[in-house]
Amino acid sequence: MSLKSIVREIKDGMGGSMSRRGGSGEGKHWHRRTRSQIVVAPADQKEPIAHSSSESIRQGRWANxxxxxxxxxIRRVEESEASWxxxxxxxxxxxxxxxxxxITREIVKTPEQCGRITFPISLKQPGPRESPIQCFIKRDRATSTYFLYVGLVPSEVGVDKLxxxxxxxxxxxxxxxxISLVADDFSRASNxxxxxxxxxxxxxxxxxxxSQPPSEAAVQLNSRSSRRFHSKQVSPRVPACNYxxxxxSYELNVLRTRGPRRMNCIMHSIPLSSIQEDGKAPTPASFIHSFDEQFSPLRGRVTxxxxxxxQLVAAVDPSHNISAAEQERVILQFGKIGKDIFTMDYRYPLSAFQxxxxxLSSFDTKPACE
Structure with missing residues (x-):
């Protein structure tokens, strides 16, 4: 039996069991809910939703x-499924x-380790150290929405992974x-x-x-760095703070000369030590500029x-133990390739979310900088 056949049998078996439990009047309703609980990974990533009403089914023969x-x-499944x-x-x-x-949590690696995005929590984990993860952004001017997809360019059949x-x-x-995990729910009270x-x-x-602290050590809340929701708008499962x-910061263009914008970006959640040799950037486990020849493939993505x-590069004090090559490494490139289509290539220590x-800051109107 192939792996896909096993997956299909598990899905059908669970759906059928729930349909029988719900009776003829509610069978279809229960079947639909069961499938959504199984297929969709929740916001806290590698902890899929488990409800007591279906626990006996979820812990059925496949658990043994x-x-x-x-x-x-699971190792064979992980190795065979290279991309979305x-x-x-x-x-x-x-x-x-x-x-x-x-077992799945044990086998699946972070984007830094494997260069692939699997669970939603991957979006808040640092990208790979060498080759960047290549994405693109679609802008919808009519609705003022922006969509981040994985891949080089939009596909012709329109099945890009959001x-x-x-x-x-x-x-x-x-x-x-x-910023949301889905395209139709931008409520800050949503999971x-x-x-x-x-x-x-x-x-x-x-x-x-x-929506969550990058690490336990980085939690420093004050009246200006956090914003609480109204108590009636927040469910118990939704974090009540923004961190x-x-x-x-974009530099002001006082002389009004034509030219590219200049920005400085400070990531408080990424310690300086993370870009030192053998350094490690914070990697959450769950949801609660150089123009050298070596970067020519990245520049080719902007047309x-x-x-x-x-292009964003690391910039630190020369007195710190950071190699010149590391300081000149492009860690983020953003560029226009068509009407309302932009590339976004990122790497360690940035995450896809960061x-x-x-x-997104580049899309806002900046009369004082242009």
Whole structure:
């Protein structure tokens, strides 16, 4: 029996059992709910939703496979599903039962280790150290929404894998870009909410907020770095704070000369030690500029001149023990390739969420910088 046949049998078996439990009147309803619980990974990543009403089914015969056999099955699935959307099968394996979930979590590596995005938590983990993860952003001017997809360019059949979505919301004194895991829910009271970007009045300074602290040691809340929701808008499962994890500042263009914008980005959640030799950037486990020849493949990804185009490199004090090559490494490139289509290539120590937030700042109006 092939791996896909096993997956299909598990899915059909669970759906049928739930249909029988629900009776003739509610069978279809229960069947639909069961499938959604199994296939869709929740916001806290590698902990798929488990409800007591279906626990006995979820811990059925497939949970009793010998650990050695189960390890071999999931390892083969993981190795065969190299990219989206195929890696949805890997996510499904982690949603079968507790034993499958534990083995899947043990096998699946972070983007830094394997260069692939699997679970939603991968979007908040640092990218690979060498080759960047290549993504693109689609802009919808009519709805002021921005969609981040994985891949080189949009596919002809329109089945691109959505990673993150953002909604631009103009306020009296600022602009917010609310970032979500889905394209149709931008409520900050939703469990799909992952963070936001907020600008000042002139659009020259931005603050990146994460829905969860990047690490236990980095939790430093004050009245200006966190914002609480109204108690009636928040469910018990949704975090009540935004954590300031980074700032972006655009230099003022006092002389009004034509040219590219200049920005400085400070990521409070990434310690300086992370880019030192053998350094390690914070890697959450769950959801609660050089123009050298070596970077020519990245520059080739930008085909349309735009004031929004930029490359971001690490810049630290020379007294720190950071090699010159590391300081000149491009860690984020953003560029226009067509009408409302932009590339976003990022690498360690940035995560997809952090890179997306930095790129979103380029879309806001900046009369003082142009």
């Amino acid at each position: 496979l010998p650990p050695e056999l189960l390890l071999d099955i 959307p195929g890696r949805a099968v890997v996510v499904f394996c982690g949603s079968v039962c507790r034993s499958w979930r534990a 990673l993150l979505a953002a909604k631009k919301i103009r306020r009296a004194t600022s602009t917010d870009f609310v 799909k909410y992952v963070g936001k970007l907020r600008s000042n009045f002139l659009g020259t300074k931005f603050t990146i907020y994460d 300031s994890v980074g700032t972006i 349309v001149a735009s004031v929004k185009n930029f 890179a997306f937030a930095v790129c």
